[in-house]
Amino acid sequence: MTLRLRHVALALALASLGGAGHALTVPHLMGQTELAKVPRRIVVLEFGFMDALARLGVKPVGIVADGDKADQVLPHLCRFYPPGSVTVVGNRHAPSLEKILALKPDLIIADEEDHKQLYAQLSRIAPTLLFRSYRGSYADQLEQFSLISRVVGREGLGRTVLTEHRVLLDRARASSRPAAGRTAVGVLAPTGFFVHSDRSYVGSLLGALGRDNPVGNRDGQTQYVLSAEGLLALNPDTLIVLYNPEDEALFQKWRSGPLVRALNAARANRVYAFNRDAWAKGRGVIGLEGILNDVIRSRVLSGEGQGR
Known part of the structure; x- marks a missing residue:
């Protein structure tokens, strides 16, 4: 699918999402998930989703690390997730279901590469969205950000962020010869x-x-x-x-x-x-x-x- 068609498909999917206070029908790799309201207690299981929430000004209740210690978060995310500020539910490749359950989330955002086999178990804890981030493309990252911005009720900010990103992308492309x-x-x-x-x-x-x-x-x-x-x-x-x-x-x-x-x-x-x-x-x-x-x-x- 071309990038333009992917954006059209995403726009159609986003059109099915309601606003704050309304039920949301969210498309993802496992089909569609119904959310009764804008989620407030979110657990994210991959760095791209941590990035999205940080840029949107939304603090999750649970995150993952690159190793077994809370300080093993990517350097560019450390200022948003300093050690001890958010509960770490384990390694991103093998998160702890027990730790996730203890946080009583109302949404889990998971990655296809590491968490597809856990999807049924995660879904029993809370509504779970499965995206392709770890093995995803550049276009996948932008599409997921757009969708997440709607899910958390920050669509306007999300559009502004993507506009700023495209300006920077154009600057970088201008240096390409x-x-x-x-x-x-x-x-x-x-x-x-x-x-x-x-x-x-x-x-x-x-x-x-x-x-x-x-x-x-x-x-x-x-x-x-x-x-x-x-x-x-x-x-x-x-x-x-x-x-x-x-x-x-x-x-x-x-x-x-x-x-x-x-x-x-x-x-x-x-x-x-x-x-x-x-x-x-x-x-x-x-x-x-x-x-x-x-x-x-x-x-x-x-x-x-x-x-x-």
Whole structure:
């Protein structure tokens, strides 16, 4: 489905939603869920939903962390969710049903990748919306934000936020030049180099910024390990590598490998590195603001050859 058709479909779905104080019929991946009123006690089980509520000024009663500690929240969300300010119901990949139940939520927002198998159990606790965030595209994030803004009764603010986002997107797109060529992106971790396809979150964002991502889905996966030989076969003109500070030595070793040095991107000095958590996990409009500002400041898509 094209982006325009997706927006039309979303608009039709949103038209079925009532205003504050009225019943809401909310479309999501598991069909439709009826909400008797605007929810006030919300538990969110993925970073993109935490991002959405933070930007809309709505405080959830429960959130998830990236690990087992409350302070393991993405850096750009820490100011909204400082340790101890909101109950953490566990790791986003394995939330605690008991902790969620104890919060007595009137809405749970869950992710398809990690929580589809828990959907029936979550739905017995509270009405549950299931979205595709973790494996979703850039367009998915914007659609979910629009829908969530209606669900929490902040539609007007949601429209303003998206207008501001599009202004920033246009600024970032203006820095994109044909000289950057085919642009690929991947996460470097101790377990390998994970490329992101043109239908992944960051991969599809490159398309919205005017660049061709040569990486397609493989076996239905939008992110998968690719060897140095496989990367050389793709031979992108610009390469974005995402890794965290603790993997700096790993990046230097990988970057100096003969196959990586043979890439068009490497020979033209167009290998750029950014923070893995900020880019690969920074779903939502707040996360996108950080990514787009990185794009603008670094001129990664300009083709100027100022990479590492």
